Structures are given as structure tokens and as C-alpha cells.
Amino acid sequence: MRVMGVDPGLTRCGLSMIEGGTGRKVTALDVDVVRTPSDVELQRRLLTISDTVEHWMDTHRPDVIAIERVFANQNANTAMGTAQAGGVIALAAARRGIDVHFHTPSEVKAAVTGNGRADKAQVTTMVTKILGLQQKPTPADAADALALAICHCWRAPMIARMAAAEAKAAEFKKQYAAKVKAARA
Amino acid sequence: MRVMGVDPGLTRCGLSMIEGGTGRKVTALDVDVVRTPSDVELQRRLLTISDTVEHWMDTHRPDVIAIERVFANQNANTAMGTAQAGGVIALAAARRGIDVHFHTPSEVKAAVTGNGRADKAQVTTMVTKILGLQQKPTPADAADALALAICHCWRAPMIARMAAAEAKAAEFKKQYAAKVKAARA
Numbered sequence: 001m002r003v004m005g006v007d008p009g010l011t012r013c014g015l016s017m018i019e020g021g022t023g024r025k026v027t028a029l030d031v032d033v034v035r036t037p038s039d040v041e042l043q044r045r046l047l048t049i050s051d052t053v054e055h056w057m058d059t060h061r062p063d064v065i066a067i068e069r070v071f072a073n074q075n076a077n078t079a080m081g082t083a084q085a086g087g088v089i090a091l092a093a094a095r096r097g098i099d100v101h102f103h104t105p106s107e108v109k110a111a112v113t114g115n116g117r118a119d120k121a122q123v124t125t126m127v128t129k130i131l132g133l134q135q136k137p138t139p140a141d142a143a144d145a146l147a148l149a150i151c152h153c154w155r156a157p158m159i160a161r162m163a164a165a166e167a168k169a170a171e172f173k174k175q176y177a178a179k180v181k182a183a184r185a
Numbered sequence: 186m187r188v189m190g191v192d193p194g195l196t197r198c199g200l201s202m203i204e205g206g207t208g209r210k211v212t213a214l215d216v217d218v219v220r221t222p223s224d225v226e227l228q229r230r231l232l233t234i235s236d237t238v239e240h241w242m243d244t245h246r247p248d249v250i251a252i253e254r255v256f257a258n259q260n261a262n263t264a265m266g267t268a269q270a271g272g273v274i275a276l277a278a279a280r281r282g283i284d285v286h287f288h289t290p291s292e293v294k295a296a297v298t299g300n301g302r303a304d305k306a307q308v309t310t311m312v313t314k315i316l317g318l319q320q321k322p323t324p325a326d327a328a329d330a331l332a333l334a335i336c337h338c339w340r341a342p343m344i345a346r347m348a349a350a351e352a353k354a355a356e357f358k359k360q361y362a363a364k365v366k367a368a369r370a
Contacts, residue, residue: 041285042275042285042287043275043276043278043279043285044279046272046275046276046279047276047279047280050276070265071261071265072257072261072262072264072265076256076257077257079257079265079268080255080256080257080264080268083264083265083268083269083272084268084269084271084272084275085272086269086272087231087268087269087270087271087272087273088272088273088276090227090228090231090269091228091231091232091235091273091276093228094228094229094231094232095232100226100227100228102227
């Protein structure tokens with residue numbers, strides 16, 4: 001499974017591409033950070049991010065996009081920009097029929113370090129170790145994008161089981177409703 | 186000047202198209218609300234909004250898009266969805282080289298009612314009157330989208346003067362810096 005990890009942001013947007021193998025084996029294919037200057041109009045910044053992300057999707061053809069889930073209770077202004085960037089990235093995936101999954105920062109930290117409250121240095125160290133990189137990825141946005149993709153690779157089987165269980169529950173509910181209706185008729 | 190007004194949102198996204206004439210004359214060309222169900226995946230909701238907005242842009246060919254500026258200090262979850270919707274709309278405009286302007290809710294209310302704290306009913310009443318509509322636009326998102334476009338039509342000359350003044354100030358600063366550099370050499 002090929003996973004594209006995205007740490008969304010207007011000023012710095014981290015992008016990564018990971019190939020997941022059997023078990024916990026993961027291989028880094030690419031990592032980069034898209035930067036857009038804060039004095040450029042919002043719509044032009046979003047266009048730069050969208051163009052780069054679309055180029056990555058069309059070049060690497062990922063099976064799924066893992067995006068960091070943003071909460072508005074962080075820095076309010078930054079959160080809005082991050083949401084706007086995340087929106088155009090999710091849109092680019094939807095246009096290509098690529099699955100999108102959101103993971104919270106603590107899910108990502110827990111997946112790669114075993115601690116949902118790990119700091120940036122711990123995440124970077126573990127990402128470097130897991131992927132067997134020669135040097136630590138910088139800046140932090142690059143390491144975060146790699147951590148997101150690793151997190152998705154490792155959580156994917158659980159997510160698939162959850163989806164299957166939910167589909168089964170929905171099917172059961174439907175059958176049950178039909179039976180109740182038939183019994184009442 | 187043809188202005189497209191957008192009241193962004195995932196559940197309901199208000200769209201309007203207004204033609205501004207001389208003075209304060211404004212004519213409504215179109216108004217609609219795009220709805221996407223909350224049980225659909227985020228990326229598919231954004232795709233529906235983007236496709237509709239792009240169709241409007243390509244059909245009506247507006248000169249400018251006026252979008253409501255969202256603040257994160259409202260309902261946090263709603264604000265993130267609104268920001269994501271606003272992001273894909275700004276992106277669609279950037280792809281077409283259409284200008285984008287953001288107006289705050291109080292700027293819009295002040296422009297159409299004379300009161301930055303007017304309620305939804307007052308905004309709807311004034312929009313109906315200004316555009317000479319046969320009946321009140323519903324839901325509120327449709328009226329808000331019309332109010333946004335009217336607001337932009339009326340604020341546009343002031344925005345143009347501000348931009349000209351800022352460009353002049355930047356030019357002056359550049360010349361002044363050059364003179365200081367020359368004097369020091």
C-alpha cells in the first residue's frame with residue numbers, strides 16, 4: 001500500500017510518500033515541504049499547494065492520503081489557514097478517487113513513538129529509525145508528514161476491520177428494520 | 186462589474202451572482218444554495234461544492250469573488266468545515282485568475298443595513314429591497330450570499346483606492362530606501 005502523508009499548512013506544508021510492506025515494514029519514497037510566503041494572496045498560496053500536491057499524486061499514484069486532523073482550539077488564525085490547505089488537498093484526492101483518512105496528532109505520535117504526547121524531537125528520532133534514514137528529516141513538517149504516512153500504514157488494518165464491522169452493523173440494522181416492518185404488516 | 190458572492194459552508198453553501206451598475210445600482214442574476222449531507226465523506230462534500238462553484242464561475246464569468254471571512258472563535262467544528270469550503274472556492278477562483286476578496290460578517294451587515302450588528306431578518310429585508318426582489322430569498326445562506334456580493338459592489342471603489350494608496354506608499358518607501366543608500370555610498 002502506497003500512502004501519501006500530509007501535514008497541512010499555508011506557510012509550510014509537509015508531504016511524504018511511503019510504501020507499506022508486510023507487517024510493520026515501511027519504506028520512504030519521497031519527502032518535501034511546500035512553502036508559500038505569507039505576503040502572497042491566500043488564493044495564490046492555495047493554488048501553489050494544490051498544484052504541488054496534484055503533481056505528487058499524479059507522479060507517485062498513492063492508494064490513500066493521510067492528512068493531519070486540525071483542531072480549531074490551537075492558534076485560531078493558523079488553524080483556519082491549515083484547514084483551507086487541508087481542504088484543497090482533500091479535494092485533489094477526491095478528484096482522483098483516492099481515499100482520504102484523517103489522523104489526529106496524538107494518534108500519529110502514539111503510532112510512531114508509543115506515546116501520544118511525545119515531543120517533536122522524539123517523533124523525528126523514531127521516524128528516522130523506523131525508515132532507516134541516513135539523517136534526520138528536517139524541518140519538523142517533513143518528519144510529521146512521514147510520521148502520518150507511517151501511522152496510516154500501521155493503522156490501516158484496524159481501520160479496515162472497523163469499516164467492515166460498521167458495514168456489518170448497518171446491514172444488520174437494515175435487516176432487523178425489515179423484519180420488524182414485516183412482523184407489523 | 187459582475188460579483189459572485191459566497192457564504193461558505195459544508196452543509197449549506199450560499200452562492201449569488203450580482204451585476205453592479207453605476208452608483209449603487211445592483212441587479213441579481215442568480216442565487217442558490219449548495220447542500221451536502223453530513224454523512225458523506227469530507228472530500229466528497231468538498232468535491233460537490235467545488236464542482237458547483239466552478240460551474241457557476243464558468244457560466245456567469247464573474248470579475249471577482251466575494252467570500253465571507255470566517256473566524257475560528259465561532260463554533261470550532263463548523264468553522265473548520267467553513268474554512269475548508271472557503272479554501273476550495275478560493276482555489277477555483279485562483280485557477281481562473283479571478284480576484285478574491287474576503288469581507289467580515291459585520292462589514293457585510295454594515296454595508297447593506299447600515300448596522301454591523303443587524304440580525305438575519307434585517308439583512309434579508311434590506312437585500313430584498315435593494316435588489317427589488319418579488320419575494321424574500323431563503324434560506325438565510327442565500328440572502329447572505331446576495332448581501333456579500335452587494336457589499337463587494339459598494340466597497341469596490343474604496344478597496345481600489347486603498348490598493349492604489351498602498352502601492353503608492355510601497356513605491357515611495359522603495360525610492361526613499363534607494364536615496365538613503367545613495368547618500369550613504
